[in-house]
Every structure is written in structure tokens, then in C-alpha cells.
Amino acid sequence: MAMLELRGVSKSYADTPVLRSVDLSVEPGELMFLLGPSGCGKSTLLRIVAGLIRQDSGSIVLNGRDVSGLPPEARDTPMVFQNYALWPHLDVAGNIEFGLKLRKLPREEIAKTTREMLSVVGMTEFAKRKVNELSGGQQQRVALARALALRGSILLLDEPLSNLDARLRDLMRSEIRRICKERGLTALYVTHDRREALSVGDRIAVMKVGGILQLGTPRTLYRRPATKFAAAFLGDADFLDAKCLASDGDGAVFETAAGKLRVKLDDQPVKPEPNAPYTLMFHPEAVHVDAPETAPNAIPCVVRDEVFLGETTVLTLESSGVTLHASEGAAPERIPGASIFCAVPPDAFTILPPETR
Ligand code: ADP
Numbered sequence: 001m002a003m004l005e006l007r008g009v010s011k012s013y014a015d016t017p018v019l020r021s022v023d024l025s026v027e028p029g030e031l032m033f034l035l036g037p038s039g040c041g042k043s044t045l046l047r048i049v050a051g052l053i054r055q056d057s058g059s060i061v062l063n064g065r066d067v068s069g070l071p072p073e074a075r076d077t078p079m080v081f082q083n084y085a086l087w088p089h090l091d092v093a094g095n096i097e098f099g100l101k102l103r104k105l106p107r108e109e110i111a112k113t114t115r116e117m118l119s120v121v122g123m124t125e126f127a128k129r130k131v132n133e134l135s136g137g138q139q140q141r142v143a144l145a146r147a148l149a150l151r152g153s154i155l156l157l158d159e160p161l162s163n164l165d166a167r168l169r170d171l172m173r174s175e176i177r178r179i180c181k182e183r184g185l186t187a188l189y190v191t192h193d194r195r196e197a198l199s200v201g202d203r204i205a206v207m208k209v210g211g212i213l214q215l216g217t218p219r220t221l222y223r224r225p226a227t228k229f230a231a232a233f234l235g236d237a238d239f240l241d242a243k244c245l246a247s248d249g250d251g252a253v254f255e256t257a258a259g260k261l262r263v264k265l266d267d268q269p270v271k272p273e274p275n276a277p278y279t280l281m282f283h284p285e286a287v288h289v290d291a292p293e294t295a296p297n298a299i300p301c302v303v304r305d306e307v308f309l310g311e312t313t314v315l316t317l318e319s320s321g322v323t324l325h326a327s328e329g330a331a332p333e334r335i336p337g338a339s340i341f342c343a344v345p346p347d348a349f350t351i352l353p354p355e356t357r
Contacts, residue, residue: 009058036207286348287326
């Protein structure tokens with residue numbers, strides 16, 4: 001049985017639909033991400049699960065219990081907010097204890113759970129510290145510990161790392177995944193940061209205004225996005241307009257402005273028909289720069305620009321008026337204006353229907 005089941009959840013604000021009949025199922029122990037641009041309805045969906053916003057229609061089933069009409073306190077859905085929402089007048093331990101006291105748990109159990117949670121988030125030595133005397137990262141840990149202490153059916157996280165600097169964000173990502181996995185927690189996590197979703201999530205629901213566009217594991221979504229929007233949101237990507245010339249069981253040949261390209265067909269979202277138009281997507285790290293002229297899908301290019309980023313170098317290349325991008329690790333300096341061949345391996349393309357945005 002799913003830990004969370006959303007069925008046909010809809011919500012409009014002043015006649016503008018934000019969510020149109022959203023279905024989603026989260027399995028026990030799963031870290032499910034809602035990923036999408038600002039304003040697409042992620043937080044609204046999360047708050048509907050928490051009971052903080054009432055859906056216009058549809059139902060929310062938590063651990064087999066229909067909670068659609070219940071208030072937040074009756075739902076068992078602890079939440080971690082973007083701004084932490086800690087109690088400023090309480091110390092660290094006081095913040096963690098707060099919800100447990102409201103539940104009128106025995107004193108010894110509260111003390112034991114609080115000690116355990118402080119240890120889980122590595123904050124034991126800060127138990128008596130006022131929360132406004134903590135760094136952002138430490139406050140975030142307290143907010144997480146406070147939510148974890150409540151042992152809900154599902155942990156809800158609303159952009160919990162967006163107020164942290166980049167280094168701390170990287171650290172907390174793996175911490176959150178470790179803590180959730182060690183404790184077998186189910187979580188629904190909202191972010192607009194693809195790296196967060198790709199690195200922490202078991203599955204990701206890519207959202208666009210109106211609802212969920214595509215659902216899958218990080219690797220599947222990154223490799224085989226179903227639309228241009230999903231591809232561009234999950235990573236850097238180039239798109240080529242293409243016409244299918246021929247297709248057999250194993251591969252297909254496409255005519256593009258960059259020449260004829262062969263595409264492997266094994267796990268494509270679309271089965272190409274000869275003479276029909278498509279869009280071919282590929283990620284820049286799949287491109288082999290300075291490939292031999294005889295390599296499969298070798299494309300003659302001129303180097304237009306080079307951006308050195310340390311661990312990678314991003315090249316802008318031009319081929320017959322088409323702009324392509326390639327990223328290389330440990331690359332030699334490329335001279336703008338130089339003519340080279342680059343090659344995109346046949347299995348690096350994803351075939352998309354042309355009309356997808
Ligand atoms: P996200 O979390 O993806 O950034 P939200 O769920 O916060 O998006 O918002 C989705 C859309 O609903 C946005 O266009 C936002 O402006 C609108 N919205 C959110 N809350 C309200 C509200 N209380 N009243 C009117 N519009 C709202």
C-alpha cells in the first residue's frame with residue numbers, strides 16, 4: 001500500500017487553475033521530489049498534503065486513511081519550512097520538544113526522543129543554545145530534528161536548503177538523504193533545484209503549471225526526458241530539429257542541419273516514423289570533442305567560444321548555422337575559430353515529438 005496517494009487533486013486561485021487533477025503515489029520509505037520552476041504549484045501541492053491549504057476537489061490518502069477533510073494537526077505530516085519557522089524564545093532542545101509536549105507524551109519519552117534527534121542531526125552540544133545564536137545550517141538541522149521527532153507518516157520538506165550557502169547545501173543534501181534512509185522515512189520534498197532533486201530523490205515528479213509532467217527516477221528522467229521542458233529543466237541540453245529518413249529495429253537515421261545522424265532506438269520515448277519531424281535532444285557532456293572524422297555521427301564544427309569552469313570546460317560550437325554545446329573534463333584549451341569534429345554517440349540522443357515544449 002502506498003504511504004501517500006493523491007487522487008485527482010485540483011486547486012484554483014481566483015479562477016486560475018494551479019493544479020489540474022493531480023495523481024501521485026508515494027511508496028513507503030521513498031524520497032519523492034516535486035521539481036519545477038517557481039510558481040508551478042509545488043508548494044501548493046505540499047501544503048494541500050499537510051492540510052494547510054484545502055484542495056477544491058480530489059482526495060489525499062495517507063497510509064490508507066482518507067485525510068482530505070482533516071485539519072493539519074490530525075494528519076501526521078510534520079513539515080520542514082524554507083525559513084525554518086523555529087520558536088525564537090526556545091532553545092534548541094525546547095524547539096524539538098515542543099511538538100512532543102503538545103502530543104502530551106510521557107516526560108521520559110520526550111527527553112529520550114529529543115536526545116536521539118539531537119544526535120541524529122549532530123547538534124547534541126547545542127541543546128541549550130538559543131536558536132537565534134545558531135548559523136543557518138544549524139537552524140536547518142534543528143528544523144529537521146523537530147520534524148523528525150514527530151515520527152509522522154510522511155515528512156514534508158518545502159525548499160529546506162534554499163537559505164543556505166552552496167557548500168552547506170551540498171553537505172545537507174547528503175545528510176538529509178542519509179537520515180531519511182537510515183530511519184526508513186517517507187518524504188515529499190519540494191525544490192526548484194535540479195541538483196538537489198537528482199542527488200537526493202528516489203523519484204522525481206517534474207511539474208509545470210497545472211500538474212505533473214513526468215515522473216521517474218533521477219537517472220531515467222535525465223537520460224530520457226519526455227519533453228523539451230523536462231530536458232531543459234533537468235540539465236543543460238541541446239535540441240536539433242530532425243526528420244526521420246529511415247528506421248529499423250535497432251536504430252534510425254535523421255536528417256538535421258548538422259548532417260545525417262544515427263540514433264539508437266532501445267529505450268526511446270518515441271518510435272520514429274519515416275518522413276515525420278522530431279526533435280533530437282542530447283546533453284553536452286555526451287559530446288566527444290575532437291573526434292575522428294570517421295567516428296559515428298561525426299559533425300564538422302567551428303569553435304565559437306570556450307568557458308573554463310575548473311572541473312569542466314564548456315564549448316560553444318557551430319555547425320552549418322546550428323549552435324551546439326559540449327562540456328569536457330580536463331580539456332586542452334580550444335582556440336575560437338578552430339575547425340574540429342565532434343561526435344554524439346547514437347545512444348546519447350533522446351527522440352522527442354516536435355511539438356513538445
Ligand atoms: P511554487 O511552490 O511552485 O513556486 P506555488 O504553489 O507557491 O508555486 O504557487 C503556484 C501559483 O499559485 C503561483 O502562480 C502563485 O502566485 C499562486 N498562488 C499561490 N498562493 C496563492 C494565494 N494564496 N492566492 C492567489 N494565488 C496564489
